[in-house]
Amino acid sequence: MKKPTTLKPRHVYVMSSGDLRLSANQQCWPEQANMEAALARALKAEGWTAVRAHPYDAKKKHGFIDSQKMGMAVFRRLDARAPLIVAESVWQYSHHVLAGLLTHRGPILTVANWSGTWPGLVGMLNLNGSLTKAGVRYSTLWSEQFTDPYFKSGLRQWLQTGVATHDQSHVRDLALLKLPAADETLGRDAGRELRRQKAILGVFDEGCMGMFNAIIPDELLHPTGLFKERLSQSTLYAAMQQVRNDEARRVLDWLLNKGMTFRWGTREATDLTERQTLEQCKMYIAAVRIADDFGCGAIGIQYQQGLKDLAPASDLAEGLLNNVDRPPVTCRKSGRVLYAGEALPHFNEVDECAGLDGLVTYRLWRKLGFPPENTLHDLRWGRHYRGQGVNDYVWVFLISGAVPPAHNLGGYRGSSSERQPPMYFRLGGGTLKGVAKPGWIVWSRVFIMNDRLHCDLGVGQVVPLPEKETDRRWRETTPQWPIMHAVLPGISRDQMMARHKANHIQVVYAPNAKQAHRACRIKAAMMAELGLEVHLCGRVELNG
Numbered sequence: 001m002k003k004p005t006t007l008k009p010r011h012v013y014v015m016s017s018g019d020l021r022l023s024a025n026q027q028c029w030p031e032q033a034n035m036e037a038a039l040a041r042a043l044k045a046e047g048w049t050a051v052r053a054h055p056y057d058a059k060k061k062h063g064f065i066d067s068q069k070m071g072m073a074v075f076r077r078l079d080a081r082a083p084l085i086v087a088e089s090v091w092q093y094s095h096h097v098l099a100g101l102l103t104h105r106g107p108i109l110t111v112a113n114w115s116g117t118w119p120g121l122v123g124m125l126n127l128n129g130s131l132t133k134a135g136v137r138y139s140t141l142w143s144e145q146f147t148d149p150y151f152k153s154g155l156r157q158w159l160q161t162g163v164a165t166h167d168q169s170h171v172r173d174l175a176l177l178k179l180p181a182a183d184e185t186l187g188r189d190a191g192r193e194l195r196r197q198k199a200i201l202g203v204f205d206e207g208c209m210g211m212f213n214a215i216i217p218d219e220l221l222h223p224t225g226l227f228k229e230r231l232s233q234s235t236l237y238a239a240m241q242q243v244r245n246d247e248a249r250r251v252l253d254w255l256l257n258k259g260m261t262f263r264w265g266t267r268e269a270t271d272l273t274e275r276q277t278l279e280q281c282k283m284y285i286a287a288v289r290i291a292d293d294f295g296c297g298a299i300g301i302q303y304q305q306g307l308k309d310l311a312p313a314s315d316l317a318e319g320l321l322n323n324v325d326r327p328p329v330t331c332r333k334s335g336r337v338l339y340a341g342e343a344l345p346h347f348n349e350v351d352e353c354a355g356l357d358g359l360v361t362y363r364l365w366r367k368l369g370f371p372p373e374n375t376l377h378d379l380r381w382g383r384h385y386r387g388q389g390v391n392d393y394v395w396v397f398l399i400s401g402a403v404p405p406a407h408n409l410g411g412y413r414g415s416s417s418e419r420q421p422p423m424y425f426r427l428g429g430g431t432l433k434g435v436a437k438p439g440w441i442v443w444s445r446v447f448i449m450n451d452r453l454h455c456d457l458g459v460g461q462v463v464p465l466p467e468k469e470t471d472r473r474w475r476e477t478t479p480q481w482p483i484m485h486a487v488l489p490g491i492s493r494d495q496m497m498a499r500h501k502a503n504h505i506q507v508v509y510a511p512n513a514k515q516a517h518r519a520c521r522i523k524a525a526m527m528a529e530l531g532l533e534v535h536l537c538g539r540v541e542l543n544g
Contacts (some may be wrong), residue, residue, distance in 0.1 A: 007051065007082035012043060012159075014085045015053040015074065017092035017127070018064025020209070020305070023423040028090040028118045029062040035089040035113040035120070042146040046159055050085075053078055065096045068210075075100030082106045083162070086127065089113045089120035093210030094130040101136055107162035108136065114144040116381035116396060116477040119503075125379060126503035129213030133448040133501075139164035142497055150494065166498030170491045171456070174534035179521050180543060187525025190364050195225035195530065201347075201355045202229045202296035204236055209304050213447065213502055214351040220453050224530040226356055229294045233307045239286035240279070240311065242332075251281040254327040259413035260405070262430060272419035276312040276428040281327075284317035287346075288329040292338045298359040300350035303401065304424075312429025313420045315401035319432030319482075321346040322375055323404035325411075348376055348402035348504075353446040357455070357506045360530070361444070364523055365508060370515070373404040374508035377484060379500060380477055382493060390463050393493050396473050397484035397505065400424075400431060407509070408434025408482065418480040436484035438464045439509050440516035442523060443488070446532065447501040455527045456499070458537040459516045460507070461487045490539030499537065517541040 007013065016032055018025045040050040054074045056063035065071045075097075078084070083106050086097060101108060110131075112124035121142065131138050139158050143151035158164040179187075207215055218228065252274075256262075265271025291299050299321070301307070303314040320326045321344045328337045345362045347355035354376040365372035377397035385394045400420065405412045417430030444457045465473075465485050474483060484507065488496060510516035520540050528534045 004077055004079050007079040010047060011049045011051050012083045012085055013053040013078060014039065014050045014087050015097065016064050016087050017071070017094065017096045017123070018062065018066050019091055020066060020093055021423065022060065024091070025060070025062040025064045025066055027423050029064070031115070031117055032064070032089045036087055038146040039085070039087055039111060042152065042155060046156055048159055053084070068095050068099065071096040072099055075104065080105050083109070083159070085109045085111055087111050088124045088127065089115065090118040090123060091120075092123035092127065094127045094212050095210035097127070098130055098134065098212055101131060102134060107158065108138040109158050109164065110138055110140045112142045114142050114381070116473070119378060119380060122378045122380055122503045125500055126211055126213060129447055129501040129503070130211070133213050135450070140498070167495055168499050170495045170538050171499055172536045174524050174528055174536060177536065177542060179525055183518060183521040184525045187522040188529045190367055191526040191529025194360070194363060198225045198227065199297035199359060200229045200295055201226055201352065201359070202231050202291050202294055202299035203350055203352065204231045204300060205233045205302040205306065206230070206350060208302040208349040208351070211349065211351065211503070214349065214353055216352040216356065216448065216453070220448065221352070221356070224356060224453070226359065229296060231290065231294070233302055236283065236286055236290065236301065237307065237310050239290055240282045243282040243285045245278070247285055248278045248281040251284060251327040252278060255412065261416040263416060263418045268428065270419070270422055272417065272428060272430045277316065277417065277430055279312045280314070280316040280429055283311060283314055284320050284327070285329050287317055287321065288338050288344060289332060291344055292331065298345035298347060298355050298362070300347035300352065300355050302350045304349065308425055308427065312427050313401070313425045315420065315429060315431045316417055318346045318348055318401035319403050319405065322373055322402055323406050324371070324373060325406070343373060343404070345374070346402055348399060351376060351504055353502065354504055354506055357444055357446045360526060361506065361508050361523065364526055365519070368519060368522070370510060370519065371406060372508070373406040374506060375399070375402045375404060375407065376504040376506050378503055379496070379505050385465060385469065388464070388466060390465065392463070392487045394463060394465065395486040395488065396477055397436070397486050397507065398477055398481050400481050403432055403434070403482040405432065405434065407436050407484070409437045410434070420480060421478070431480050432482060433480060434482050435470055436462050436482070438462050440513050441486070441507045441509055442516055442520045443486075444506045444523070445500065445502050445504065449501065453532045454535065455532045456535050456537050457520055457524050457527070457540070458488060458491065459520050459540050461489070463487055488538055491537060514544055517544055
């Protein structure tokens with residue numbers, strides 16, 4: 001193996017981690033190429049030269065690192081002390097580059113383009129969360145055109161010092177704050193009860209899409225009272241084969257009677273078909289039965305790897321699982337209705353941090369007497385919007401699976417199922433699409449930092465946008481997926497990006513603003529009782 005060549009002064013490596021799927025990498029490459037060209041111009045303006053760490057592959061028709069194997073090979077050839085930028089405009093698998101970044105000694109900068117076209121911001125946030133969990137020092141930046149003062153200032157600071165800093169004054173450590181006694185007591189009592197009773201997270205194959213940040217080590221999870229039941233997607237697929245056609249048909253008829261719309265076509269390769277939907281109904285039934293067999297309080301299906309080659313996407317099943325009002329599923333042997341009158345919280349993409357958060361939220365909201373349906377979303381993108389009573393930065397929260405119909409305007413009648421893009425899911429399957437209803441939410445994220453579990457919490461508002469604006473935001477992201485228009489009071493765009501240590505964000509509704517702040521405080525106390533280091537973000541009222 002040749003010894004790496006030392007990189008010249010004022011030169012910087014640029015690399016791009018990509019998807020595992022060839023179809024996604026090929027379709028997304030033009031956006032990445034444009035982004036890297038803009039980044040190179042920004043570096044040149046500072047007197048630096050971008051050196052691509054790995055070449056474009058003419059045979060594959062893209063220039064992404066598309067496997068862990070390739071990532072290791074790339075890093076073997078690099079000067080380990082040189083400055084390095086990981087540039088992302090697409091969804092990426094963090095483990096493709098994590099091994100190399102763990103041992104890289106030069107300054108590391110993650111950069112994403114501020115665009116919703118492909119989930120580059122989402123990919124970068126996942127990499128940031130993974131690096132944080134791994135204890136790797138890094139800086140991060142983002143930009144729309146790579147010419148704005150904020151980006152240029154941050155880039156110049158990183159090139160000169162190896163570090164880019166951001167304002168994170170919106171974050172307050174709970175340990176330094178005093179909550180109302182009643183809220184503190186209620187939250188602490190709920191935490192002690194969960195630890196005493198314990199609960200099981202059913203994990204259908206760990207480590208989806210390279211999301212190192214989404215895996216909670218057992219030694220950190222067990223003190224919270226939660227334990228993993230390690231299941232397999234092959235078991236889920238086998239259980240689907242045991243579900244009778246008439247059982248699947250009853251689930252579909254139940255949904256049709258509720259008024260849900262299915263955008264069916266006839267071409268299996270590009271359309272959602274009734275056959276695909278019925279397979280998704282079988283998955284839903286099989287998942288509930290397996291969860292009952294193992295006594296799971298919540299489950300997570302990996303769904304992007306392995307299962308995508310055997311069955312349609314799990315989106316529809318996930319959304320139904322997260323809804324209290326859902327099609328009944330009976331036990332194969334006794335005929336009893338499983339989880340009657342309850343949701344079975346599901347953490348999309350088997351994100352265990354979201355699983356812990358989702359189960360805690362579900363149990364606590366039940367105690368508070370609030371609708372307990374909750375879900376994760378991708379922190380996908382955003383833009384300031386002014387009009388019809390709104391004048392604020394409005395985030396696009398968008399996720400393929402897990403959104404319950406209860407979150408959508410009109411419930412089931414306001415929800416539709418559209419085919420997943422073929423570049424992600426060759427065998428199809430429909431989403432559970434809708435526009436999130438206006439109201440107040442509590443948002444949160446569990447993450448790992450300094451070998452400890454942490455939780456960021458805040459209060460937000462889902463605002464109504466005109467249909468034209470909603471459609472525009474869908475067109476600029478993924479129109480098949482459910483969308484939430486979220487405002488996060490007291491947190492700027494750049495503060496949120498600088499702090500958030502994950503691609504996902506958890507959301508749950510509260511009856512009104514006052515109850516949202518109260519519920520946020522109580523949940524903070526519960527998380528602290530479970531042993532997490534808790535941080536309140538943005539405008540969270542400590543009294544009221």
